[in-house]
Amino acid sequence: MITIDQKAVSRKQSISVGFFFKNAKNKFSLKLYSDESGFEKTIYDQNLHRPGLALAGFVETFSYARVQVFGNTEMRYLAQLSDDKKRETIERIFQFTLPCIILTNNNEPFPMLVELCQKHQIALFGTPFGTTKLVYLVSDFLDDQFAPRISIHGSLVDVYGVGILFVGKSGIGKSEVALDLVERGHRLVADDVIILTKKGEGILIGAGTNLTKHFMEVRGLGLIDVERMFGIRAIRYQKRLEIIVELEVWSENGDYTRTGLDGQMVSIQNVEIPYIKLPILPGKNITVISEVIALNYLLRHYGYDSAAVLQDRLNQKIHHKMEEDTRGVDYFEHDFE
């Protein structure tokens, strides 16, 4: 069974506003209205906040540490205030340490807002996105940034659309299986170093690292670039982890499943993933078996469990003592082929 070392798990506690702008600028078409003096501030909450009530004067439960979103409502409310009132209102919420402000729906800031943001070193952004859409997209982005990341040794391959992670001792042949699968038209996500990111509840997404993306080591050959060698069809950047296959040298005492009914699961960061222990024997084609594992997973996903079906048939036979021939066909009907 594989175990995850705590040293392999990392989690960002915060990101700077500058980092947020650099990475989210294109995704959310962000425009910068203030100067960059607020870029050092940190974001550590993945949720966003609309400060409507805080602007109206109620700041007791103001979630000031969150990214603040000013939509049409906030901007209209501010617009109808006199200049003195406007300044007072904004200064009231700026006494808190806000990370940054995003104006949605193409709202343009009035000069006083820009001036006060710069005075308090709060970055001010604008986006054409509507408020609901932006809140959804930015919290998804922040969720991904703050998600736990686990580095794991193995090969992740997309086999018929199923993400299979091969693990096992160094030199057992994980890369070779991955290569063989690529040769048969499946797609490599990463080899040797896989970074798993927890997405929402119950989903782990695997990807390679920036540096070694689709490079692979083949023992006795050295390093190869799978993307260059096999082309774009042979790779993909990320894939949901759906099955873990552990390769190991056949052992007589090994406890290998014979029916597939006693499916094992392994838990990674509280995500349960089906786990299969596969013994390696001479003459055993791991690649073909991997394809069968993927197809069987798909069959089950679509409601057909081969082992369960055969189990049902056996139970029926035992209970009803059906008067049937044990042979699979009734009568050959002069078929001598």
Place this chain on the structure above:
Amino acid sequence: MIEKTVKIVNKAGLHTRPAATIVKLAARHKCEFFISKDGMNINGKSIIGVMTLAAEMGSELVLTFEGEGEEAAAAEIIDYISRGFDEQ
């Protein structure tokens, strides 16, 4: 299990040649060997893994050895890293 923290001391950092040497040294021993740095934990017997660390001069690596021959493996590899991979 042996766990040790070592520092990269040579100017060029942990580049391809020393990475290959570490992997070769590790492969001679039966024990499991992992290196971790900045929340990454990689298999020290995999060249891609070791290269992924992109460890520069001054960075610290936590080495973990576990299993048969762990002492010999630890001694050999820690010595090689501390020698600056026989570079400047």
